[in-house]
Amino acid sequence: MSMHHSSKFAVEGFSESVSYESASQNIQVKLIEPGAIHTDFGGRSMEFFYASPPEIVAETIYQNLHYELIEMF
Structure with a gap:
């Protein structure tokens, strides 16, 4: 179970980072x-x-x- 939760947390962090990086190009990132x-x-x-x-x-x-x-x- 910990592998599942840690991988979901990693996806959240990655999505947030990509969101900041792409904001200047007017690209939005949505995580569902x-x-x-x-x-x-x-x-x-x-x-x-x-x-x-x-x-x-x-x-x-x-x-x-x-x-x-x-x-x-």
Whole structure:
């Protein structure tokens, strides 16, 4: 589990760095971290967590791509 969390933290840091580097060129970086999505990937372990249906996650991401701040649930 620690490898999973540390890699997500690394992606956040990388995204923030790229965002600062590309700001002068008017390029925005958006990082989407939707959390738990109900798929077969987690198997029975997902029964213990609230997981959003993938269709809802996809629609929310699509609708919010043009906003400054993306918030889900």
